[in-house]
Each structure stands twice: as C-alpha cells, then as structure tokens.
Amino acid sequence: MAASDRYDPSDSEPRWLKAWLDSGALDPDPSGPGDAYAIAIPPPNVTGALHMGHALNNTIQDVLIRSRRMAGDQVKWICGTDHAGIATQAIVEKDLAQKEGRSRHDLGREAFLERVWEWREEYGGTIIGQLQRLGATLDYGNERFTMDEGYANAVLRVFVDMYEKGYVYRDNYMVNWDTGLGSAISDLEVEDREVLDTLVEIAYPLSSGEGELVVATVRPETMLGDTAVAVNPDDERYGHLIGQTCVLPLVGRELPIIGDDYVDPEFGTGALKVTPAHDPNDFEMGKRHGLEAISVIGEDGAMTDAVPERYRGLPAAECQARVTEELRAAGVLRGEEPYTHTVPFSHRSGARVEPLISLQWFADMTQLAQPAIAAVEDGRVRFTPERWGDVYLAWMREIRPWCLSRQLWWGHQLPVWYRGDEIYVGVDGPEGDGWVRDEDVLDTWFSSGLWPFATLGWPEATPELERFYPNQVLSTARDIIFLWVARMVMMGLEYLGEVPFSEVYIHSVIQAPDGRRMSKSLGTGIDPVEVIDEHGADALRFGLLMMSSAQDVRFNHERVAQGRQLVTKLWNASRLVVERGGTPGPCPTPQKLADRWMASRLTAAIEESESLVREFDFSRQADLLYHLIFDEFADWYLELLKAGEATPQVAGPLLEQLLALAHPQLPFVTEECWHMLSGSDELMLTHASASPPASRDAEAEATIEGFQELVTSLRSYKSEHGLARRDRIEVRLEAGEGVWSPPDGLAGLVNAEMAEVGEGAHVVPASFGSILVLPPEIDMQAERARLDAAITAAEKELARAEKQLGNEQFVSRAPAELVEAERDKAARYTSELKTLRAQLAAAGGK
RNA sequence: GGGCGGUUAGCUCAGCGGUAGAGCACCUGCCUUACAAGCAGGGGGCCGGCAGUUCAAAUCUGUCACCGCCCA
Numbered sequence: 001m002a003a004s005d006r007y008d009p010s011d012s013e014p015r016w017l018k019a020w021l022d023s024g025a026l027d028p029d030p031s032g033p034g035d036a037y038a039i040a041i042p043p044p045n046v047t048g049a050l051h052m053g054h055a056l057n058n059t060i061q062d063v064l065i066r067s068r069r070m071a072g073d074q075v076k077w078i079c080g081t082d083h084a085g086i087a088t089q090a091i092v093e094k095d096l097a098q099k100e101g102r103s104r105h106d107l108g109r110e111a112f113l114e115r116v117w118e119w120r121e122e123y124g125g126t127i128i129g130q131l132q133r134l135g136a137t138l139d140y141g142n143e144r145f146t147m148d149e150g151y152a153n154a155v156l157r158v159f160v161d162m163y164e165k166g167y168v169y170r171d172n173y174m175v176n177w178d179t180g181l182g183s184a185i186s187d188l189e190v191e192d193r194e195v196l197d198t199l200v201e202i203a204y205p206l207s208s209g210e211g212e213l214v215v216a217t218v219r220p221e222t223m224l225g226d227t228a229v230a231v232n233p234d235d236e237r238y239g240h241l242i243g244q245t246c247v248l249p250l251v252g253r254e255l256p257i258i259g260d261d262y263v264d265p266e267f268g269t270g271a272l273k274v275t276p277a278h279d280p281n282d283f284e285m286g287k288r289h290g291l292e293a294i295s296v297i298g299e300d301g302a303m304t305d306a307v308p309e310r311y312r313g314l315p316a317a318e319c320q321a322r323v324t325e326e327l328r329a330a331g332v333l334r335g336e337e338p339y340t341h342t343v344p345f346s347h348r349s350g351a352r353v354e355p356l357i358s359l360q361w362f363a364d365m366t367q368l369a370q371p372a373i374a375a376v377e378d379g380r381v382r383f384t385p386e387r388w389g390d391v392y393l394a395w396m397r398e399i400r401p402w403c404l405s406r407q408l409w410w411g412h413q414l415p416v417w418y419r420g421d422e423i424y425v426g427v428d429g430p431e432g433d434g435w436v437r438d439e440d441v442l443d444t445w446f447s448s449g450l451w452p453f454a455t456l457g458w459p460e461a462t463p464e465l466e467r468f469y470p471n472q473v474l475s476t477a478r479d480i481i482f483l484w485v486a487r488m489v490m491m492g493l494e495y496l497g498e499v500p501f502s503e504v505y506i507h508s509v510i511q512a513p514d515g516r517r518m519s520k521s522l523g524t525g526i527d528p529v530e531v532i533d534e535h536g537a538d539a540l541r542f543g544l545l546m547m548s549s550a551q552d553v554r555f556n557h558e559r560v561a562q563g564r565q566l567v568t569k570l571w572n573a574s575r576l577v578v579e580r581g582g583t584p585g586p587c588p589t590p591q592k593l594a595d596r597w598m599a600s601r602l603t604a605a606i607e608e609s610e611s612l613v614r615e616f617d618f619s620r621q622a623d624l625l626y627h628l629i630f631d632e633f634a635d636w637y638l639e640l641l642k643a644g645e646a647t648p649q650v651a652g653p654l655l656e657q658l659l660a661l662a663h664p665q666l667p668f669v670t671e672e673c674w675h676m677l678s679g680s681d682e683l684m685l686t687h688a689s690a691s692p693p694a695s696r697d698a699e700a701e702a703t704i705e706g707f708q709e710l711v712t713s714l715r716s717y718k719s720e721h722g723l724a725r726r727d728r729i730e731v732r733l734e735a736g737e738g739v740w741s742p743p744d745g746l747a748g749l750v751n752a753e754m755a756e757v758g759e760g761a762h763v764v765p766a767s768f769g770s771i772l773v774l775p776p777e778i779d780m781q782a783e784r785a786r787l788d789a790a791i792t793a794a795e796k797e798l799a800r801a802e803k804q805l806g807n808e809q810f811v812s813r814a815p816a817e818l819v820e821a822e823r824d825k826a827a828r829y830t831s832e833l834k835t836l837r838a839q840l841a842a843a844g845g846k
Numbered sequence: 847g848g849g850c851g852g853u854u855a856g857c858u859c860a861g862c863g864g865u866a867g868a869g870c871a872c873c874u875g876c877c878u879u880a881c882a883a884g885c886a887g888g889g890g891g892c893c894g895g896c897a898g899u900u901c902a903a904a905u906c907u908g909u910c911a912c913c914g915c916c917c918a
Contacts, residue, residue: 005881192918264847281918387850391916394849398917478916513858515914546869549859551851552914556858558870561883568883576880619860623868638880712887719887725878750886751878800865809901818864818902825865 007571009536009668016671017132025069025686027141028076030463037073038468039065040452040501041138042476042484043146045084047091047123050130052510052518052555053477055528056548058136059541060507060618061475065137066664067613070689076468077137078455080144081124085411085444086181086189086348092116092410109409109439116410130529135537135667137685144455146447147412154454155447156415156427158495159404163425168363168404170423174283175358175403176344179301180351183407184360186443187400188483190353192342199339200324201269203332204229204246207254213238213246214334216268218341219278220327221320223248224307225296226255228274230285233259235270249332250323251308258289277357295357316354361405361414361440368490369399375489375499384616385550388478388506395482404443411441449487452500471501478506505616509552510544518555526555538666539563545622545665566626567669570662573634574655574673580641582652584678587693593740594646596700598637598654601628603692606661625662633658636708643748652677654693661690706739706768713764714750717773721782728776730755735769763839765790765832780843787840794836798829 020026039061044054061077069075092115093104104112124145131138144151162168175184197218205212213229226248231238242259255274262285263272276286276293286293298304303311303319311319327333344353373396375381376389383389405414417424417435424430429437450458452474456465470492476485485504492500511517512524519525531540542563547553590596605628612621637654640646655677663670663684674684714731723729729752733739746752761772762783804810804822811819 006883007881391850395917509915511914547859551859554858556870558858562869565883568881572881572884574880579880623860626869634881635885642880715886716888719875722875725876725886748878797865804865804902807901811901813901814864821864 007568007669007672009538009567010533012672013133013135013537013668016668017135019671019683020137020685021132021140023683023685025683026077026137026139028074028139028468030074030467032074034072034074036076036467037065037068038076038078038471039473039475040078040455040471041080042474042480043080043082043144043448043451044127045087046081046120046127046145047084047088048127050127050134050528052526052528052544054127054131055134055540056510056544057475057477057507058131058134059544060505060548060616061473062134062136062541062667063545063618063664064473064475064613066667066685067689069137069685070660070663070687072688074467076464077139078144078452078468078471079128079138079140079142080146080451080455081127082444082448083120083145083147083411085406085408085441086183086185088116088120089408089410090181090348092119095119104409112409133529133532133537135541137667146444146451146454150457150460151447151450151454152412153427154450154458155412155442157459158450158491159412159442159446160415160425160427161495162363167365167367168361170359170361172357172359173362173401173403174277174280174355175360176346177299177354177356177358178346178349178351179354180346180349181408182299184358184403184405185346185348185353186403186445188445189347190344191347193345194340195343196338196340197343199268199335199337200327200333201335202249202273202327203334204248204255204273205332206241207245207247212332213241213257213271214269215271215273216335217273218339219320220323221303221311221316222275222278222296223273223323224251224303224311224319225275225277225294226253226273227276227286227291227294228256228258228289230258230260230263230272230274231270232261232263232265235263235265237265238271249330250326256289256291258285258291260285260288278355280355283355283357293357297354297356299356299358301354360403361416362401363404364401365399365490368494369396371493372396372486372489375493380499381489381502381504383504383506385506388481388504391478392481392486396486402443404446405438405440406443407439408441411444412447413441414438445483445487448484449491450495452488452492453496458495469496469500470498473503473505474501475505475507477509479509481506503616508547508549510547511552511554513555513557515554531560535560535564536567536668538567538668541667542566542622542626542665545618546626548619562626563666566629567666569634570629570659570666570669571673573629573638574659574676576638576641577648577651577655578676580651581648582655582677583648584652584656584674587653587657588649590647590650590694592646592650593700593703593742594637594640594745595650595654596694596697597704598633598646599650599694600697600701601632602654602657602661602690603694603696606657606690606692609661609690622665625665629658629662636704639749640745643742643744645742645745645748657690657693659684660687663687703738703740706736707741707745709766709768710736710739710741710771711746711749713766713771714746714752714773717762717764717786718750718775720786721775721779723775723777725751727751728753730757730774732757732761732772733769734772736766736771739768762843763835765794765836767828770832770835783843784840784845787836787843787845791833791836791840794829794833798826798833801826801829 065075065077096102176190178185199216199218200220201214201216203212203214229246233239241257244257245254246257248255274282274285276282276291277295278297294306296304296307297316301316303314305312346353376393415425415427416438417430419434452471453469456468458465488500516522516524528540539560543560546559547556590599605624608624609621637646641651659670659674671684731752731754741754757772757774761774764771764773801822
C-alpha cells in the first residue's frame with residue numbers, strides 16, 4: 001500500500017492546528033452576532049505539564065466549544081495559567097538548590113522572585129503548547145495569568161473590599177502548619193494518612209493526693225502545653241472528679257478536670273489530656289471552657305520558651321523522646337503500645353502537619369456562602385452528575401474560616417502594612433513613613449476564585465466582561481469543588497451579582513490501568529503527549545471520551561486504539577465517496593432507498609447527539625458516532641453505494657454532514673476529510689453544525705432493516721456451510737414480498753441472486769417470513785447441524801413465551817401491548833418450528 | 847465516626863423495571879481494487895451474597911461482604 005493511502009496524523013495535525021490558530025476564529029468578537037458562549041479553562045499550573053486529567057477535561061471543553069462555534073455562537077474559551085504559589089515556588093527552590101546549592105533565603109525575596117519570573121518565561125509555555133497538540137481551540141491570543149498586572153489588581157481589590165466589609169480579619173487561630181514549607185496551609189490542602197505511632201499512657205496524680213487519672217497520647221511532648229484533663233460527664237468512673245484538679249507531671253501545673261461530651265468514654269482510658277494550642281479538637285474544647293492555650297511548639301518545629309528550661313529549643317521529636325524518658329523515670333508512664341491512626345500531612349510538601357496557633361489572615365465565608373448555597377438550591381448553578389451538587393452544599397453549609405495567608409514569597413503579597421499597632425489595608429499602600437508591608441502572600445485559590453471575571457478585565461467594565469460573564473459551563477475535576485468551584489460561585493455572586501456559570505460538569509477521574517492513582521511520583525502516569533505522538537490527537541480524544549463516565553475509570557489503551565481505527569475508517573470512507581464523485585453541498589431529496597435510509601439515520605444521529613451533549617454524556621455520544629460511522633455509513637451505506645444502490649450526489653452531502661457531526665470529537669481528521677471532499681479553503685472549524693439532511697423516514701428505515709436481516713442471514717448461512725464469499729447462491733423469499741432485495745445489492749453484499757428456487761431448497765427463518773436458499777453444493781451434515789441449532793433456539797424461545805402466556809397474572813396485569821407481543825412471538829416460533837422440522841426431516845434428520 | 851460511589855463477558859466499561867450490551871481479547875473463514883490499522887461469521891455472562899416488593903428485578907427496598915473516594 002502506498003504511503004499516501006494511509007492517514008498520517010503526524011502530518012495532518014500540525015497543518016490544521018496552524019490553520020485554526022491563523023483563522024482568527026478562536027478570538028471572538030464581543031460585539032459580534034450570535035449567542036455568547038464562554039468557558040473558562042481551569043488554569044493549569046504555569047510550570048506544569050499536561051497530564052491525562054487535563055487531556056480529558058480539555059477534550060470535553062473543546063467538544064462543547066467547537067459544537068457551539070459551529071452552531072454560530074460567539075464563542076470564547078478563556079485561556080490562561082495559574083501562578084500556583086506553593087508548587088511553583090517549590091520547583092524553583094529545588095532547581096536553585098540543585099544547581100547552585102542555595103536557598104531562597106540566600107538570594108533574598110526580590111532576587112528570588114525575579115528568578116521565578118524567569119522560570120515562568122522559560123517553562124511557562126509548555127502546557128499551552130501541549131493543549132494545542134490536543135487540538136484545544138482556546139483563545140490563545142488573549143492568554144491570562146493569575147499574576148499579570150490587571151489580574152493582580154483585581155485580587156488586591158477584592159482582598160481590600162472583603163477587609164472593609166469585615167469578612168477578612170487577622171487572628172490568632174489554630175492553623176495547619178506545614179513544617180516542610182514553613183507556612184500555614186488551608187484545611188483543604190491537608191490529607192490524612194495512616195501512621196504507626198506509639199500510644200503512651202501517662203498518669204496525672206490528683207491534687208487531692210488520692211488517686212490518679214491516666215491519659216493516652218501519641219504526642220507526649222505536647223503534655224507540656226496541657227491546660228486541662230477532660231472526661232465525659234456521664235462517665236461513672238470519673239464524673240465525680242469534675243471540678244477537682246490534677247497535677248501535670250514534669251511541669252507541676254495544676255490542671256482543672258473538666259466535663260465535656262466530646263470525650264468518648266469507650267476510647268482509651270476515658271480521660272483526655274487537653275492541649276488547646278496543638279490539637280484542633282482541644283482548641284475548640286479550650287474555647288468552650290475558657291482554657292488557656294499554651295503554645296509549646298513553635299513555627300520552627302522546636303519547643304518554645306513556654307516549657308521548662310531543659311526542653312527549650314529542642315526539636316519536637318527530640319523533646320518527645322526526652323519527655324517519655326523522664327515520665328518513665330518519674331514512674332508515671334503507665335503503658336506504651338503501637339498504635340495506628342490517621343494524622344494530617346501536607347498535600348504539598350508531604351510533611352506532617354503540626355497544628356498550632358498562629359497569627360494569620362482569615363476570611364469568614366459564612367455570609368458569602370449564603371447566596372452561593374441558594375444559587376445551587378434554586379438551580380441557577382446545576383451540577384452534572386447531580387450528586388456533586390449535594391457535596392458542594394454539604395460543605396458550604398458548614399463552611400469554616402479560610403486561612404488566607406501563606407508564608408511564601410511567590411504570590412500576591414498581602415496589601416497590608418503595619419506601623420506599630422496601626423494596620424493599613426489598601427491597594428495602593430499607605431502614605432507616610434515607617435510602614436512595613438506584611439510579607440505573606442495570599443492562598444493561590446484566592447486569586448483562582450476570581451478567574452471567570454478577572455480574566456475578562458474586571459474590575460474594568462470591558463466589552464468582554466459584558467458579553468462573556470457569566471460563562472456557560474465549567475468543566476473540572478471533583479477534587480477542587482471546594483477549593484475552586486465553591487469559591488468562584490461565592491466571589492462571582494459577591495462581585496458581579498451573578499453566578500459565574502450555570503452548568504458545572506464534573507468529569508471522571510482517569511486512573512492508571514491497574515487502578516492506582518495516576519501520578520508522577522508513583523510512576524503510574526501516562527503522558528498524553530506520548531499517546532498523541534503514537535496514535536494522533538483524535539484517537540486520544542475519542543478514547544478519553546469513550547472512557548469517561550460518571551465514575552472513576554481506568555485508562556484503557558484499547559479505547560485509544562478504537563479511536564485510531566475510527567479515524568482511519570472515516571478517512572477511507574471519505575476517500576471512497578470522493579472517488580465515486582461525491583461533492584459537498586445541500587442534500588438533494590433522496591430518491592433511492594439506501595440514500596433515504598442513510599439520510600434518515602444521520603438525521604436521527606444528529607438529533608441524538610445534540611441531546612447527549614446537552615446532558616454531558618460524552619461517552620455515549622462517542623459510541624453513537626463510532627457505530628454511525630462503522631456500522632451504518634461504512635458497512636451498509638457505502639457497500640450499497642458500491643453496489644450502485646445509492647448515489648454519489650447524495651453520498652457527498654451526507655458525508656459533509658457526517659464530518660460536521662464528528663468534528664468536535666475528531667477535529668483533525670474531519671478537517672482533512674472535509675478538504676478532500678470540498679477542495680475548498682473553508683475550515684470545518686467554522687463550518688455550520690451538522691443539520692438534518694432529511695426528516696426521519698420510517699419506511700426506508702424499516703425496509704433497510706429487513707434487507708439487513710436478509711443479508712445477515714445469508715452471510716451467516718454461507719459461513720455455517722463453509723461457503724466462500726465467491727460461492728454464488730440462489731434465494732427466494734417467502735411471505736416476504738415487501739422486503740427490499742435489489743439484485744445488485746444482494747450480489748454485491750453476499751453474492752446471492754434472487755431466483756426461482758424449488759425442490760431441495762433450504763429454509764432460513766426470518767422475521768418477515770422465510771428465505772429459501774439453494775446453495776451450489778449441499779453439505780447435508782452441516783445443514784442438519786444448522787437446523788438442529790435453529791430448532792433448539794426456537795423451542796427455547798417458544799417455551800419462554802408460552803410460560804409467560806400461561807401466567808394468568810402476567811396476562812391480566814402486564815400492559816396489553818406486551819401481552820400481545822408475546823402472543824405474536826409464540827405464533828411466529830410455532831410456525832417457524834414447523835418449517836424447520838420439516839426441513840430437518842427432508843435433510844435426512846429426525 | 848458520618849457520607850458518597852462501585853461490584854455486569856477474560857479485560858475496560860455501558861445499561862438502571864419488560865427475553866443481557868459495546869470495545870478489546872478469543873475462535874472460524876476471507877488479500878471482496880476505500881480501508882488487513884481491514885471484511886464476514888461465531889463462542890463466551892446464576893449482572894457480588896442473602897432476603898423482600900412486583901405479573902415481571904442486573905435495574906426498586908433492606909441487609910451483609912469486599913473495593914475506592916470524600917468529610918470529621
């Protein structure tokens with residue numbers, strides 16, 4: 001086969017990508033005609049690389065975007081990247097350490113930030129190029145960055161406004177301290193992991209001198225910060241001790257014994273040491289009981305001055321060992337046992353999170369949450385699959401303060417200045433001398449929360465903002481429903497007075513083929529760009545759409561291969577149509593039966609496809625396309641075209657519609673096929689959507705179905721008798737006069753011809769009656785085997801139908817048409833059995 | 847501890863009240879001038895266990911088991 005006979009994605013895809021980028025169609029006109037349709041891409045990390053989740057999500061968005069663009073909407077797919085504070089800073093710090101052995105502190109803030117910007121310049125474009133390889137038609141000409149000038153202005157403005165409204169405040173509060181990062185992180189950046197620790201039991205003697213309370217802990221060093229012991233008030237063992245005090249070993253502090261329902265009497269000894277400064281639950285309990293919070297571990301991970309002198313400055317782990325030893329020596333260590341439990345770790349640095357009290361900036365989100373709850377409850381924002389709406393609501397209804405400040409350098413530095421006890425919060429900075437700016441930066445997700453409108457120029461009233469806010473759809477992964485989606489809804493409602501988008505599609509998570517998480521560190525990642533190199537972007541897109549679902553799915557190479565086969569098939573089908581003289585254009589009213597049938601099937605597919613996209617059912621849409629192209633267009637319609645039973649004048653326009661239908665899923669190959677068909681420069685990218693070439697034609701569909709059954713039965717018959725394709729058979733239909741049996745069609749598809757068939761013909765039962773076949777040679781043994789199998793099958797069916805009909809309850813309660821259908825079946829199988837048995841007897845069987 | 851998913855053919859997944867489906871894999875034939883990255887034919891499933899509801903259950907209810915995720 002010549003090289004030109006094969007579709008080559010690596011040749012085709014770069015050409016069409018360039019044509020799309022040069023077309024100007026990706027940059028919409030805010031004052032142009034049509035409905036506005038906007039999607040904001042979940043901005044990938046600026047230093048990141050495309051992973052499979054991106055590939056799926058951006059394929060989905062591109063399908064939506066291309067569909068609407070072809071439908072004539074003014075379409076904007078907002079393009080950009082996220083500065084990703086922690087991730088980016090970590091990468092640059094690592095690079096700095098490797099190449100120069102220096103830390104960011106060696107460089108100083110300003111020089112380090114310069115370094116990050118340089119890094120961004122050098123590597124920031126990678127993922128954008130990869131999105132282009134995928135065929136994603138973002139508005140690349142207007143790429144935004146969450147730290148570009150206009151965006152930064154929007155971020156600071158929102159912070160200042162929230163401060164002025166009283167939502168944002170500074171407080172000493174329990175935070176998740178990431179000891180690896182040296183920064184506070186939000187609840188959402190914490191993940192729980194199972195860890196094997198040692199649970200030690202410590203006896204706290206009662207001040208009365210009579211008895212002791214034994215508490216259990218995996219962090220004995222935190223006892224130095226204990227300010228109470230808690231028991232359950234209903235606990236018969238300890239209830240009477242409430243109000244008394246005990247003595248903290250090693251320190252000698254008197255601790256009140258308090259009663260609190262939080263304590264589970266069944267757990268451990270039933271008595272709980274309370275360390276308000278180093279445990280979130282104890283912190284809450286401390287507030288309930290007005291306990292002092294003594295911070296004994298500092299932000300540097302070492303013991304503070306609040307502990308007895310001999311422990312001060314020790315790293316917490318060392319202090320733990322020492323405290324344990326001293327407790328043992330003091331004879332108050334009651335037990336030590338291995339203990340598996342979950343503890344918080346930083347999602348970013350991987351370090352164990354140290355809960356401690358720290359002075360940070362917080363946002364109280366309770367007021368912002370109310371309208372955002374209402375928006376989902378009343379359907380202004382709709383989640384697909386629906387259950388994620390409930391997840392969103394559950395989180396929103398119990399929303400907690402958001403720790404906004406991060407002890408990082410890369411990010412939006414807080415617009416906050418201090419001078420003595422004075423605090424100034426403002427976008428432009430204070431006047432006068434002596435002000436010192438807060439060194440912290442904002443949580444990355446604070447700026448991400450403004451993405452749907454800050455990218456459109458807000459707070460300026462730009463034409464883009466006017467036209468494209470709100471966006472229509474947000475498509476994203478479920479793990480950032482709280483981190484990102486919820487924040488966008490709250491921010492959008494607060495600052496624009498409107499929801500940022502009306503539809504939220506939560507796509508499935510693509511796991512590694514073995515079911516593990518796809519991740520670089522596990523080595524389970526599959527690089528989408530490599531898959532594109534191997535199979536082409538269309539194949540990957542199709543494969544991902546086929547895989548996608550409402551649930552997690554494993555990456556499936558076979559689906560990509562299936563996509564590649566579809567691409568090849570479509571290309572070859574197009575070549576055939578062109579070779580037979582098909583040209584594009586309006587479809588003439590089809591006259592021939594096969595043309596009428598294909599036009600009707602295509603019409604059905606177009607309607608079905610539209611509704612599937614509306615429901616975000618991309619998997620079924622891909623499946624629909626696959627079977628339309630393979631089973632209907634190629635296997636039947638084109639075969640009939642070759643047999644002269646369909647016309648190129650209709651085939652050309654039908655192919656054009658088919659390509660338009662497939663373009664959003666398979667943009668590259670359809671573009672290639674379209675130019676092969678049309679010979680024009682017009683792009684499929686901006687072609688009008690597929691439009692129904694005809695109305696549904698029930699008669700043509702039913703007739704072709706009968707023909708398909710005829711052909712399939714004959715093929716099957718030939719196969720069972722070991723007859724080759726070239727072996728001609730003669731056939732006659734009985735009680736099937738309405739069945740279409742064009743001589744050329746039958747000859748072309750099965751090498752059969754209609755003839756007067758008399759004695760010795762074999763009977764093949766069919767739903768329209770029966771087919772009499774006269775093969776060139778008769779293999780009686782095969783024929784008897786075939787008949788036996790057919791009889792057994794018919795008997796089974798008849799027995800099932802009769803059993804149903806013998807059930808009085810079924811006959812009286814089931815819908816009448818079902819009962820009627822059963823009766824028809826029973827009658828049909830009865831007569832079929834009769835002819836088959838007669839045939840078997842004639843064939844020498846019994 | 848609370849919640850949400852899942853368990854269907856060898857594999858990956860659809861179906862979610864009316865006789866079990868797809869792709870891949872497998873078996874048997876075919877180089878039929880669009881396509882061998884192809885064509886035709888075929889085999890393969892007590893739809894996790896148990897108990898209910900119903901004329902009818904893979905589908906609805908309850909329960910148990912195992913797998914995964916989220917929240918505390």
